[in-house]
Amino acid sequence: xxxxxxxxxxxxxxxxxxxxILAALLQKLGNPGNMGICVACFERDIAGxxxxxxxxxxxxxxxxxxxxxxGSFAAAYGFKEFKPRCGSxxxxxxxxxxxxxxxxxxxLGCPWRAVLRLAGGDWNAxxxxxxLASGIYIGVLFLKNGYNLGRSQSTHAGAGWIFPLIMxxxxxxxxxxxxxxxxxxxxxxxxxxxxxxxxxxPILISLLVSLGIGFIAQRSRFCTMGALRDLILFGQxxxxxxxxxxxxFALTTNVILGQFHPGFANQPVAHTVHMWxxxxxxxxxxxxxxxxxxxxxxxxxxxxxxxxxxxxVMGMIVGAGFAHNFGLASSPxxxxxxxxxxxxxxxxxxxxxxxTMRKKLSV
Amino acid sequence: xxxxxxxxxxxxxxxxxxTLDEIKSGTDNEIQVIVDNEASKENVTRAAKSKGCTIxxxxxxxxxxxxxxxxx
Numbered sequence: 001x002x003x004x005x006x007x008x009x010x011x012x013x014x015x016x017x018x019x020x021i022l023a024a025l026l027q028k029l030g031n032p033g034n035m036g037i038c039v040a041c042f043e044r045d046i047a048g049x050x051x052x053x054x055x056x057x058x059x060x061x062x063x064x065x066x067x068x069x070x071g072s073f074a075a076a077y078g079f080k081e082f083k084p085r086c087g088s089x090x091x092x093x094x095x096x097x098x099x100x101x102x103x104x105x106x107x108l109g110c111p112w113r114a115v116l117r118l119a120g121g122d123w124n125a126x127x128x129x130x131x132l133a134s135g136i137y138i139g140v141l142f143l144k145n146g147y148n149l150g151r152s153q154s155t156h157a158g159a160g161w162i163f164p165l166i167m168x169x170x171x172x173x174x175x176x177x178x179x180x181x182x183x184x185x186x187x188x189x190x191x192x193x194x195x196x197x198x199x200x201x202p203i204l205i206s207l208l209v210s211l212g213i214g215f216i217a218q219r220s221r222f223c224t225m226g227a228l229r230d231l232i233l234f235g236q237x238x239x240x241x242x243x244x245x246x247x248x249f250a251l252t253t254n255v256i257l258g259q260f261h262p263g264f265a266n267q268p269v270a271h272t273v274h275m276w277x278x279x280x281x282x283x284x285x286x287x288x289x290x291x292x293x294x295x296x297x298x299x300x301x302x303x304x305x306x307x308x309x310x311x312x313v314m315g316m317i318v319g320a321g322f323a324h325n326f327g328l329a330s331s332p333x334x335x336x337x338x339x340x341x342x343x344x345x346x347x348x349x350x351x352x353x354x355x356t357m358r359k360k361l362s363v
Numbered sequence: 364x365x366x367x368x369x370x371x372x373x374x375x376x377x378x379x380x381x382t383l384d385e386i387k388s389g390t391d392n393e394i395q396v397i398v399d400n401e402a403s404k405e406n407v408t409r410a411a412k413s414k415g416c417t418i419x420x421x422x423x424x425x426x427x428x429x430x431x432x433x434x435x
Contacts, residue, residue, distance in 0.1 A: 007405045081401050083426060088374070143376060151372030154399075154426070221402045226375065233376060234383065238409060292374050306374075 004079075006219035009241060015220040016245030022209050023116055023246075024253035026064075029201035033259075033268025034120035036250075037064060037213075038113035039295035040104035040284075041269075043313065044320035044329075045197050046170065049189050052317065053324035056184065057195025061174045063203050064210040065299065066167040071214020072303025073164040079219070084160030086307035088152040092353055093291050093308050097315020098322060099346035100287035100295065105320065105329035106280025106339045107131070108270055110295045111224035111288070114281065115243070117270065119250035121262035127274045131281035136228045138282075139289025142354035143233060147290070149357060152308055160305030163313070174203070196269055218300045225285065225294035269332065276335045276343070283346045290353055365393035370403060371427065378403040379410045386414050386434060393419070394432045404428045 005011045023036030035041055041058075048059030076082040104110045107128045109117060114132060117125035177187030184193050192198040200206065216222075220242065227243035230236040254260040264272050271277070288294050291312050293301060298316075301309035323329040328342040366389050370378035378398055385394050398404050407430055408418055415435030422429045 004401070004405070079401075083400055085372070088372070143380065148373070148377050152374070153372060221405070229376065234379065234410060234413075236410070236413065292376075301374075 004219060006216055007221065009238065012220050012222065012238060012242035013245045015216045015222050016242035017249040018216065019213055019222070020119065020246040020249030020251075021253045022213060023112075024119070024250050024257060024259060026201045026206065026209060027259060028257050029205055030199055031201050032196040032199040034117040034122055035109070035113055035196065035269060036116055038109050038116070039065070039299065040101055040110035040316065041113060041196070043295070043316050044101070044105065044323070047317045047320035048197060048324070049191070051190050052321035054190075055324040055329070057192050058197040058324070059190040059192045060197045060200055061170055061189055062200070063171070063174070063206040066171050067207045067210025068214040068217070068296065068299045069164055069167045069303040071211040072218035072300040074211070075215040075218040076304035081218075082160060082305050084155045084157050084305040084307070085152040086155050086159055088308045089149040089357065090308055090311040092149060092357065093312040094315035094318075095349060096287045096291040096353065097312040098319035099349055100284050100291065101316040101319030102323050102328050102342050102346055103280045103283030103287060104295075105323045106335060106343055107277050107284065108330050110284065112294070112296055115224070115247050116250055117267070119247055120254050120267075121260045122267035122270055123262065123264050124267060124270050124272055124274070124277050127277045128281040131278035132285040133228050134278070135282035135285025135287075136225060136289045137232055138286050139354070140229060140232045142290065146358045147354055148359070149292070150359070152306070155307070159307055163302045163307070163310035214300060214303060217296065218304055221297070222300075223294050223297035225288040226297065229289055271330050271332055271334050273330075273334050276330070276339065279343050280330070280339070283343050283350065286350045287346070290350060365395045365431065366391040368394060368396045370407070371397055371399040373403070375402060375406055379406050382407050382432070383410060383414065386411065386416060386432070392434050394434070396430045396432065397427060398430065399427050404430065
């Protein structure tokens with residue numbers, strides 16, 4: 001097999017640049033402000049579309065998530081990297097997914113959205129990114145002390161197909177029960193009539209763009225958490241260069257499209273409570289570091305047959321249910337009534353996992 | 364005789380951590396890392412080169428790859 005261009009330095013920079021440009025364009029075409037792509041927010045919207053929570057402003061079966069998984073699946077098959085595997089502490093990954101989502105929703109965005117918020121001029125994102133780096137730093141301390149989730153096992157091809165097939169199922173549901181003007185429900189699916197869940201680019205464009213991103217992200221191993229982790233852990237800047245390219249190209253595209261509005265106050269789907277922007281993202285960063293990938297990377301891994309990554313994604317979707325049913329998620333007005341308690345519990349759970357899962361691997 | 368690191372079934376960053384630990388503190392001049400996915404192969408190779416090591420040979424056998432590293 002020839003050299004994988006996307007795994008080179010130029011390749012990862014190209015991938016970051018393409019994601020940055022396309023994310024800004026998706027916002028122009030209808031996705032919410034500074035949310036051209038947000039893996040956590042979009043999984044939360046999917047949880048809403050399925051009725052796992054009933055926050056009426058964030059319910060939409062986001063095609064971007066579906067496209068990411070199917071695009072990665074196609075790339076993995078095309079390049080003979082589809083590898084069905086499972087069994088590396090799935091329940092721990094599920095719980096990490098729950099608290100990763102809760103932390104992300106206290107901040108209002110995953111690492112992808114944090115950089116897109118920055119690229120849109122939302123300076124609260126700087127606080128969030130500092131929190132993200134701090135959470136990842138704690139995760140790195142655990143990694144240096146032998147933390148790991150154990151080995152996965154090869155399994156039947158069917159096991160690797162399950163998650164991509166769930167995504168196909170979601171897409172089919174969306175086609176059977178499309179959005180109806182003025183209706184908050186179509187068949188079994190919920191749709192928002194206002195708010196971020198109402199704002200979306202045309203389905204076909206979202207799907208095509210995300211299929212492409214899923215494809216190149218699988219080839220390049222693009223990961224926002226890994227970008228900071230590898231810098232802190234090894235001093236490596238490979239993934240970081242893709243991450244930075246995303247910021248630069250999203251920023252440039254935003255300026256060109258008139259989507260750059262610098263400031264702290266009145267930013268779209270954001271609040272200015274600095275302490276909880278920081279700590280929410282720190283919790284998310286720690287959970288992503290302990291689980292071995294940012295929410296996007298988990299989708300791409302799930303697409304290439306990694307059932308454990310798929311379990312993490314399901315944890316995030318369930319976490320979105322908890323976040324909105326229990327009043328943990330923030331809103332532009334500030335943190336939710338129980339958001340602070342949830343972050344404290346989340347840190348306790350992540351520290352428990354970090355301290356207890358340290359079996360030395362025999363080489 | 365080379366030191367063998369079995370990183371099969373492990374995902375990043377473990378294979379890289381194990382390799383760098385061995386480069387730093389191991390006594391053998393040659394290290395063989397066994398991985399079972401492309402991402403780990405790329406990461407281990409990249410990390411070893413960044414530490415001034417030479418990749419002597421990479422042999423692929425089905426899903427598995429054996430990366431032979433010579434310490435720099």
